[in-house]
Amino acid sequence: MTTIDLTQITQKLLHDSPGDDGISLDTSQGLDDATFNKWAKRFGLDPEGSNYIVRPNQFHDFDDASFDPDADGDVPIGYMTMPPPSKRAITETEGNDDEFGTECILRYSLKEHIFSYPHFPSPIPRPEKPAYEIRESPGKGVGMYALRALSAGELIIAERPMLLGPPAVNVQLVWRRGFTHEDKSKVSLLEWEKLLETVFKRMPPENQKAYMELANSHTHDGSGPLLGRFRTNGLGIDTLVDPFRTSHAIHSGICKDISRVNHSCGPNAGRAFDIATFCFELRAARPISAGEEITIHYCSVMDKCSLRQDQLKPYGFRCTCPSCTNHVVSDKRRASLHSLAPLFMQWMQDRSLPGDYVIKECLRLIAVIKEEGLETHPLYREYLELISKCYDALGDVGQSVSFLRQLKLFDKVNKSPLYASYALKQLGEQLIALSRARVPPESEKKKKKKSKKKAAKPADAAPEPLEETVD
Numbered sequence: 001m002t003t004i005d006l007t008q009i010t011q012k013l014l015h016d017s018p019g020d021d022g023i024s025l026d027t028s029q030g031l032d033d034a035t036f037n038k039w040a041k042r043f044g045l046d047p048e049g050s051n052y053i054v055r056p057n058q059f060h061d062f063d064d065a066s067f068d069p070d071a072d073g074d075v076p077i078g079y080m081t082m083p084p085p086s087k088r089a090i091t092e093t094e095g096n097d098d099e100f101g102t103e104c105i106l107r108y109s110l111k112e113h114i115f116s117y118p119h120f121p122s123p124i125p126r127p128e129k130p131a132y133e134i135r136e137s138p139g140k141g142v143g144m145y146a147l148r149a150l151s152a153g154e155l156i157i158a159e160r161p162m163l164l165g166p167p168a169v170n171v172q173l174v175w176r177r178g179f180t181h182e183d184k185s186k187v188s189l190l191e192w193e194k195l196l197e198t199v200f201k202r203m204p205p206e207n208q209k210a211y212m213e214l215a216n217s218h219t220h221d222g223s224g225p226l227l228g229r230f231r232t233n234g235l236g237i238d239t240l241v242d243p244f245r246t247s248h249a250i251h252s253g254i255c256k257d258i259s260r261v262n263h264s265c266g267p268n269a270g271r272a273f274d275i276a277t278f279c280f281e282l283r284a285a286r287p288i289s290a291g292e293e294i295t296i297h298y299c300s301v302m303d304k305c306s307l308r309q310d311q312l313k314p315y316g317f318r319c320t321c322p323s324c325t326n327h328v329v330s331d332k333r334r335a336s337l338h339s340l341a342p343l344f345m346q347w348m349q350d351r352s353l354p355g356d357y358v359i360k361e362c363l364r365l366i367a368v369i370k371e372e373g374l375e376t377h378p379l380y381r382e383y384l385e386l387i388s389k390c391y392d393a394l395g396d397v398g399q400s401v402s403f404l405r406q407l408k409l410f411d412k413v414n415k416s417p418l419y420a421s422y423a424l425k426q427l428g429e430q431l432i433a434l435s436r437a438r439v440p441p442e443s444e445k446k447k448k449k450k451s452k453k454k455a456a457k458p459a460d461a462a463p464e465p466l467e468e469t470v471d
């Protein structure tokens with residue numbers, strides 16, 4: 001196969017469309033030489049010098065008032081400023097006129113969802129006093145530091161991202177038979193870079209400068225300079241779900257300041273995206289002292305240290321947080337954290353168990369959560385909720401409300417549908433635990449069958465009531 005000249009082909013094809021002359025462009029096998037050459041010639045390419053043709057993607061300008069979303073068969077994908085200037089005027093009257101809109105890459109259906117979101121766009125909340133500074137973080141580039149003591153739940157910054165988009169775009173290719181998977185992924189990366197370039201050019205110059213100053217850990221994997229920074233600094237947004245798509249990609253936002261927050265496996269801050277203000281909110285997950293570095297997590301904190309280090313590899317560093325340094329003890333502690341919902345169900349059903357049966361266990365595991373710095377993990381929320389429920393069942397309203405308050409604080413820091421799905425998973429586990437409790441062990445089933453056979457009734461006897469397995 002001849003070498004791929006990405007620049008020659010993509011630059012040419014960016015402005016041309018294959019049109020419709022009956023050839024399937026996205027055949028999974030690739031085109032035989034004769035068909036491929038026909039297409040290459042049509043684009044004025046030297047057939048010998050290329051192995052693929054990119055079908056120009058139709059990325060629409062949603063800010064353009066003449067754009068017709070129904071003209072395309074599929075849900076169109078495009079770019080726009082969010083909130084658009086016309087809508088942003090509402091926030092300007094509230095004193096937020098210094099804010100810019102986010103340059104977004106999104107599907108039209110998601111745009112509509114955002115526009116119909118209650119109270120969109122709302123004014124951006126501000127902390128009472130400046131809460132942080134960005135400065136050098138030894139061995140990590142720069143980082144974010146607390147300027148003053150912060151209490152749990154306190155807002156550190158609400159920030160509108162400079163840029164927002166899905167993790168990848170589909171590139172439809174026409175390729176010569178034999179074009180490899182690796183070749184295709186190179187083209188995808190290049191196409192993604194081009195789309196980012198389109199939105200990058202729409203950003204105000206100060207944001208372009210701030211974007212290019214961000215860290216880039218993807219310099220050797222085929223990512224261009226914009227995509228590299230997008231992948232290094234993207235903050236996942238799980239609240240932004242396109243209601244018209246069953247499987248959704250988690251969009252990422254790039255911020256000037258929040259993207260400077262470094263990672264820790266025991267982070268002291270949590271971030272969440274609020275659609276109404278179209279901002280990330282960064283809040284303290286536990287009390288933070290003045291001068292302390294503010295951290296979030298980039299990986300699955302419940303995984304053991306070796307797995308976490310693997311997940312962090314694309315960011316180009318090895319984590320040296322206290323849990324990673326002391327990983328033998330820490331891995332054990334983290335592995336001991338588990339859902340206590342089944343224990344709660346057991347306590348609710350068995351009145352002979354002591355009143356503090358679940359509370360004691362929850363408090364024991366909350367102590368582990370605190371030792372490991374996992375106050376942003378949904379298990380912490382579960383323990384708080386269970387304690388509150390237990391106290392409620394015991395008639396201790398004061399204690400119940402006190403734990404409910406802590407739970408509300410957690411929700412303020414971590415508003416995320418992830419917790420809803422986590423709660424559903426737990427519900428599933430509870431149901432499984434319950435059904436196990438209701439199904440008699442195999443040996444008992446056999447005994448029952450035998451005794452039934454012995455006591456078999458004549459065919460005309462009255463039917464028995466349905467057998468119940470309830471204990």
Ligand SMILES: C[S@@+](CC[C@H](N)C(=O)[O-])C[C@H]1O[C@@H](n2cnc3c(N)ncnc32)[C@H](O)[C@@H]1O
Nearest residue numbers: 140141142215217233259260261262263315317
């Ligand atoms: C999102 S940026 C964070 C801000 C970055 N430190 C900077 O200077 O712009 C992610 C990059 O920060 C660095 N980083 C983040 N957390 C780190 C940590 N715990 N230890 C070492 N480097 C870290 C890595 O280079 C990573 O690719």
